[in-house]
Amino acid sequence: MQTTPPWANLVRAVALASLAIVAVLVAMALGSIRDTTAQGDIDGPWVVTAPESVAGRTVSLPFSFRDLGLTPSATVAIQAPLTLDRPVDDPAILVERPRYHLAVRWDDHPIARAGRSADHGEGATRDRLVVRLPPALVTEGDHRLTITIQGDHGQGGLGGRVRFGEAPALEAEADGHLAESLALAAMLCMASVLGLVLASVRPSLEEFLWFGVFCAAAAADAFASDDGWWLVGHSLDLKLRVDVAAYALLPGSGLMFVQHWLGNRRGRGAVVLMNAGFLVATFSLLWPSTAVLPIVARVNDIVAATAMVFVVITVARALRDRVEGAPAIALSVLLLAGVAIADHVAMLAGWPEPRVVLPGFLLFIGTATAALVLRSADLADRYRQLVDSARDAIFVVQPDGSVEEVNTAAEILLAADPRGRPLWGLVFPEDRDLAREHVASHGAGPRRAELRIVGAGGRIVPVESVATDVPEGRVMLVMRDISARRxxxxxxxxxxxxxxxxxxxxxxxxxxxxxxxxxxxxxxxxxxxxxxxxxxxxxxxxxxxxxxxxxxxxxxxxxxxGGRAERARIDIAQPVHSAVELTRSMLPRNITIRERVDPGLPAVLGSEDDLEQAVLNLLVNARDALAATGGTIRVRVRVHREAGLPAGVRIDVEDDGPGVPESVRSLIWEPFFTT
CATH class of the missing domain: 1.10.287 (Helix Hairpins)
Structure with a gap:
């Protein structure tokens, strides 16, 4: 069967489309990143001005309310001095990851607010907030920047840097991060679609399903963890819940994907982590208060670390055992681990983001997608090899009765390529009605019938056919030659x-x-x-x-x-000699007989009369074979050896006749048969 199965073509089409879309999104993301040298960090020192209990203390960014011994719901004001040696065109500041509501003051002038604050009203909270400053207020000399932060949802503080510079450059930086986030989410969505399509086409390959689930959860996490969320929603509460819920599904689905890929094994650890992920995700979405989400996020970190340990152990064992696909999985795991560690360390240390999430996930998606496509192609090749190596003839018949596909055994059976020909033309005329009924019984499950096929050279071959329905109204027939059984x-x-x-x-x-x-x-x-x-x-x-x-x-x-003759220890030379002497008296003049018995023959277990009769029958057959032409009959009795050691006694009866015809050799051992 030479053609590729239809599902393999679908896999390749989806994979190519996904890779093309990914390439476009990456190009868009990279094109959105502009030169950001016109801005710089405001290093501080940042002095706490409120509340009074901690006023006068200094903090370094990033910081948390817990660093000051305050509850997450407190309101904290921090202030940093700035000295400008020249005016700035279109000045602005960029605040990264405020948690969660804030107000900005330049010197003593209120400039902007975001989120919810008792003093500053309502506004939109973003992970990267660009605040434009009035140019008239930004002059040469000393200034003070005051940021008031009100905690919420169990968190309070500033999770990133505060930067000062020209508004276009800062907005370009924020837009670049947004573009990367959207590109990453889109890539993961494409990969998820690819995995789920493969899973729907090949339900038995569960690794495709879990790859799709993992990529879907990662896409939701990427979308909900950055400002892309605000393109479609306005609820910070829902944003935080989706972020934590999606993150909870990553460890279990990732481990399930790895374990299925490396041998279709589903360990208890993967099942436990997956079930725990579903429970945590459900809890995150349905629990009345979002104040517990930071605690849930820490639990997710522990679960993710545990899953990573399981993944490393699984991949290490697969590499040791040389399991197919282990190198690709090892590379994917290494990429994801590197991206996660770099991003997490940068966040904790307050360093500039390493900007490796997008390229890291791009490499992961590329590696995993290529591995999936190659595996699908490999499965298609194995499918063809399996079908072609089958000893039974396999036919795929279209609804109109024409043969669409056959394997090698079918071509050998017919000594021709039957593709495109009607099946009925290959069946013995008297069996054609039975063949039509055999093929047409759709929905009845596998069904059997005995037919006669016109084989090579017009030979009539009895076959047992099993018909099975396949997609698109076609029928697959597996025919086995039952000539031997007959x-x-x-x-x-x-x-x-x-x-x-x-x-x-x-x-x-x-x-x-x-x-x-x-x-x-x-x-x-x-x-x-x-x-x-x-x-x-x-x-x-x-x-x-x-x-x-x-x-x-x-x-x-x-x-x-049905019994057996009595057996005893006998000297084999005596019955052989007796048979030779009896035959010698019956030979014509043109036939001679020679007897040769080696000395020192061991005794054997048997019937002397049966042995004499068997040798006599052989000698009589030899006499009959030489009756017309004459010749010599040679009888030899000797020790039979195997591997140089005695293993029995051998009797050879040889004559100069034509031998037993090929057509009757299989019959010579039947009782009463004679030539």
Whole structure:
């Protein structure tokens, strides 16, 4: 079967489309990053001016309310001095990751607010907030920047830097981060679609399903953890819940994907982490208060670290055992671990973001997607190899009855390529109606029928066909040549007939043996009356012939009753010599017989009469084969050796005749057969 399965073409199409979209998004993201040298960090020192309990203390960015011993719901004001040596065109400041509501003052002038504050009203909270300053207020000399932060949702503080510079440059930096976040979310969505499409096409390959789930959770996390959320929603509460819930699903789905990929094994650890992730995600979305979300996020960090340990152990074992696909998974895990560590360390240390999330995930998606596509192609190749290596003939028949696809065994059976031909033309005419009914019975599950196929050279081949429905109304037929089975069945019938013949022959042999017994009695009486030595020798020969006839009848009875002759230790040379001497007296002048017996032959276990009769039969056959042409019969008895050691006694009977014809060689071991 040479063509690629339809699902493999779908896989390649989806993969190529995904990679093309990813390339466009990456180009857009990189194009949105402009030169940001016109801005700089406001290093402080930052002095706390409120509340009074901690006023006068200094903090370094980033900082948390817990660093000051305050509750997450407190309101804190921090102030930093700035000295400008020249005016700035279109001045602005960039505040990163405020948690969560803030107000900005330049010297003593209120400038802007974001989020919810009792003193400053309502506004939109963003992870990167650009605040434009009135140019008239930004003059040469000393100034004070005051930022008031009100905690909420269980967190309070400033999670990033505060930067000062020209508004276009700062906005370009914020837009660049937003573009990267959106590009990352879009890439992960494409990868998720790819995995889920593969899973729907091939449900047995669960690694595709878990790859899709992992990428979907990562896309939701990337979208909800940055300012892209505000393009579609206005609820900070929902944003935080989605962020934590999506993050909770990452460890379990990632571990499930890795374990399925590396051997379709689902360990208890992966199941526990996946179930825990679902529970945490549900809790994050439904719990009334968002104040617990920071605690849940810390739990997620612990779960993620645990999952990473399991992943490392699984990948290490797979690499050790040389499991297929382990290097690709190892590279993907290394990329993700590097990205996560770099981003986390930069966040904790307050360093500038390393900007490795997008390229890191791009490499991960590229590696994983390429591995998935290659694996799908490999599965398609294995599918073809499996079908082509099958000994049974396989046909895929279209709804109109034409043959769409066949494997190699089918081509060998027919000695032709039947693609495009109607199936009925390949079936013996008397079986065509049965074949149509066999193919047309849709929805009945696998169904069997015995048909006759017109094979190579017009040979009629009996086959057993199993029909199975496949997509798009087609039917797959798996046909097995049952010629050998038919021969076995005929052999069994023949054996039954032979058993009947044996029963009849047993009865005849019994009566014949009784007759031979009577003859032996009369010969004994004649021996008492005859005194001539020549006559007595004739009686002796008659007794020998009658004894052999009696032995033949006993063998016939043994065969008919299914028993075995009695066996004892015998000198094999004696029955062979007796058979040779008996045959010598029956040979014509143009046939000679030579006997050679090696000395030192071991005794064997057997029946002397049976052995003599077997050798005699071989010698008689040799005599008959040489009757027309003459020749020599050679008999040799010797020790049989295997690996240089004695293993028995061997009797060779050889003649100069033409041999047994090929057509009847398989029949020579059947009872009563003769040439």
């Amino acid at each position: 021969q076995v069945e005929e052999g069994m019938l023949h054996a039954a007939r032979m058993e009947t013949v044996g029963i009849i022959a047993g009865g005849i042999a019994h009566d014949f043996n009784n007759t031979m017994t009577a003859l032996m009695a009369h010969i004994g009486l004649l021996r008492l009356k005859l005194q001539d030595e020549t006559d007595r020798q004739r009686l002796t020969r008659m007794e020998g012939v009658i004894r052999r006839a009696s032995h033949m009848t006993r063998r016939l009875l043994t065969l008919a009753r």
